[in-house]
Amino acid sequence: xxxxxxxxxxxxxxxxxxxxxxxxxxxxxxxxxxxxxxxxxxxxxxxxxxxxxxxxxxxxxxxxxxxxxxxxxxxxxxxxxxxxxxxxxxxxxxxxxxxxxxxxxxxxxxxxxxx
Amino acid sequence: xxxxxxxxxxxxxxxxxxxxxxxxxxxxxxxxxxxxxxxxxxxxxxxxxxxxxxxxxxxxxxxxxxxxxxxxxxxxxxxxxxxxxxxxxxxxxxxxxxxxxxxxxxxxxxx
Numbered sequence: 001x002x003x004x005x006x007x008x009x010x011x012x013x014x015x016x017x018x019x020x021x022x023x024x025x026x027x028x029x030x031x032x033x034x035x036x037x038x039x040x041x042x043x044x045x046x047x048x049x050x051x052x053x054x055x056x057x058x059x060x061x062x063x064x065x066x067x068x069x070x071x072x073x074x075x076x077x078x079x080x081x082x083x084x085x086x087x088x089x090x091x092x093x094x095x096x097x098x099x100x101x102x103x104x105x106x107x108x109x110x111x112x113x114x115x
Numbered sequence: 116x117x118x119x120x121x122x123x124x125x126x127x128x129x130x131x132x133x134x135x136x137x138x139x140x141x142x143x144x145x146x147x148x149x150x151x152x153x154x155x156x157x158x159x160x161x162x163x164x165x166x167x168x169x170x171x172x173x174x175x176x177x178x179x180x181x182x183x184x185x186x187x188x189x190x191x192x193x194x195x196x197x198x199x200x201x202x203x204x205x206x207x208x209x210x211x212x213x214x215x216x217x218x219x220x221x222x223x224x225x226x
Binding site: 031033035037040041042043044045048050055056089091093095097101102103104105106107108109111 | 211212216217
């Protein structure tokens with residue numbers, strides 16, 4: 001297993017366009033998380049899935065954002081009608097759900113620039 | 116929600132020096148991780164350490180859960196240690212073990 005994989009690595013889009021990012025988690029991990037990181041800050045939680053169920057969404061996740069994990073494997077994060085404030089690094093992580101170890105591993109991130 | 120504070124915010128070291136980074140958190144945690152973020156933005160796992168002490172080469176970490184802090188020690192620092200170090204925690208009451216990150220320590224190691 002090569003770890004958590006995210007695509008694309010970089011995305012430049014015009015304001016108002018829709019964008020979609022993909023995350024492939026570590027295969028045996030049933031939890032998948034999305035985070036957003038802006039310049040100079042630590043990552044902030046957006047949403048998480050346990051298998052295919054989306055169990056929690058942050059208030060940061062406006063109605064222009066939607067995430068799916070249709071078969072409990074890969075996940076997509078879509079941003080509709082992008083705004084300049086959406087420019088950030090979008091990070092995906094996965095972890096096992098059972099104790100004792102719930103260590104999370106992150107992908108390389110997708111850096112979004114909205115112009 | 117839980118608050119996570121890291122100190123110092125910035126640190127400049129000469130190569131070969133030792134350093135200690137601190138992470139304070141405001142509630143009981145069931146997960147604490149230290150990460151190194153490289154210049155390309157990737158978060159590299161350093162330690163999964165909700166309690167106790169671990170060592171990995173020149174790095175070691177200690178979490179004192181009852182006093183709500185964790186320390187990351189870097190010995191004999193190298194230029195490749197430069198970057199941002201994050202502490203992140205998850206709480207027993209938080210959903211799904213989601214992580215709350217501190218604001219990080221920016222480390223620069225000079226020759």
